[in-house]
Amino acid sequence: MPAATRRDLPRASSLDADADPGEAAAEKPPGWAAARQAIETGRYWVSPAGRRPRWRQKLFRCALFAFVAAMRLTGLYGRGRRNALAPRLVELELQFDTLPQAFDGYRILHLSDTHLDMAPELAGIAGAMLAGLAVDTLVLTGDILGAHDAPLHTAVEPLVPLIERVAVRDRRFAVLGNHDPAAMADALERIGFTVLLNRSTTVERHSEHVVWTGLDDVHYFYTDAARAALDRPGIEGFRIALVHSPELADAAAAAGVALYLCGHTHGGQVCLPGGTPLVTQLTRCRHAGRGLWRHGATTGYTSSGLGTGWPTLRYGCPGEMTLITLRRRP
Numbered sequence: 379m380p381a382a383t384r385r386d387l388p389r390a391s392s393l394d395a396d397a398d399p400g401e402a403a404a405e406k407p408p409g410w411a412a413a414r415q416a417i418e419t420g421r422y423w424v425s426p427a428g429r430r431p432r433w434r435q436k437l438f439r440c441a442l443f444a445f446v447a448a449m450r451l452t453g454l455y456g457r458g459r460r461n462a463l464a465p466r467l468v469e470l471e472l473q474f475d476t477l478p479q480a481f482d483g484y485r486i487l488h489l490s491d492t493h494l495d496m497a498p499e500l501a502g503i504a505g506a507m508l509a510g511l512a513v514d515t516l517v518l519t520g521d522i523l524g525a526h527d528a529p530l531h532t533a534v535e536p537l538v539p540l541i542e543r544v545a546v547r548d549r550r551f552a553v554l555g556n557h558d559p560a561a562m563a564d565a566l567e568r569i570g571f572t573v574l575l576n577r578s579t580t581v582e583r584h585s586e587h588v589v590w591t592g593l594d595d596v597h598y599f600y601t602d603a604a605r606a607a608l609d610r611p612g613i614e615g616f617r618i619a620l621v622h623s624p625e626l627a628d629a630a631a632a633a634g635v636a637l638y639l640c641g642h643t644h645g646g647q648v649c650l651p652g653g654t655p656l657v658t659q660l661t662r663c664r665h666a667g668r669g670l671w672r673h674g675a676t677t678g679y680t681s682s683g684l685g686t687g688w689p690t691l692r693y694g695c696p697g698e699m700t701l702i703t704l705r706r707r708p
């Protein structure tokens with residue numbers, strides 16, 4: 379593999395994630411901002427399974443308070459916190475019949491659900507694990523923010539020294555998660571990501587290419603435009619989809635996507651012995667809740683995520699960063 383180059387990134391100290399976007403603004407399809415704002419300020423979340431009222435989330439929040447209280451009473455809280463600060467680097471090799479020859483050996487670092495405002499110390503821990511790593515593309519599949527009402531810079535600034543540790547040859551792609559407001563798209567562009575909001579682009583190598591399709595979050599912010607971008611990328615070729623959640627796994631298979639990378643579930647964050655998640659926060663496609671999966675001819679990977687939402691606890695389900703090598707099946 380040719381030597382990777384390290385693109386210049388703004389220093390965290392000079393980053394103002396809440397500033398006017400200026401020149402580094404994400405490419406927004408017509409109507410996207412208005413549709414996003416309508417859901418952000420409305421009374422319902424929208425997924426491919428339909429609308430659901432926001433108040434249901436408050437019930438889940440009450441259950442979480444009870445869970446945290448139980449962990450404190452049983453003395454397991456500290457262990458859960460230590461678990462949450464001990465991510466793994468998972469390495470995968472995935473084979474495809476249709477991968478262009480020029481992309482045999484292509485390396486993707488997949489980050490998801492960084493939520494660094496909840497635990498900024500994770501950036502240093504993860505950065506040390508990634509030091510010296512060289513990849514072709516770095517992808518971030520949403521939920522940069524943890525607390526919905528936190529300022530963006532509390533989640534974006536710790537991300538800068540983390541991604542600076544990785545030499546990236548081609549691109550840094552990102553999509554938004556259900557915790558990320560629309561303004562996160564421009565904040566990510568300012569630190570060197572190309573944010574794919576219901577659109578596709580290509581990466582070329584030796585006159586061959588792969589097609590990358592990125593969708594806005596579909597767990598809270600699903601629109602017909604997301605489905606249309608998945609169904610009709612407007613570019614032929616080997617397809618990789620970046621979506622925050624696996625809830626469109628079946629649609630991706632129908633659309634001919636070869637590889638679907640996502641997160642959202644945190645792998646359950648709390649799992650029974652054997653790794654069975656208690657909760658996946660999925661409205662559909664629950665078979666794709668964690669790790670490697672297949673749906674039709676589509677191969678998918680659901681990252682357990684680097685960080686956590688509240689509470690910052692993990693049991694039986696470590697956080698992860700995933701290094702994926704693409705191989706053309708001989």
Ligand SMILES: [Fe+2]
Nearest residue numbers: 491521642687
């Ligand atoms: Fe998340």
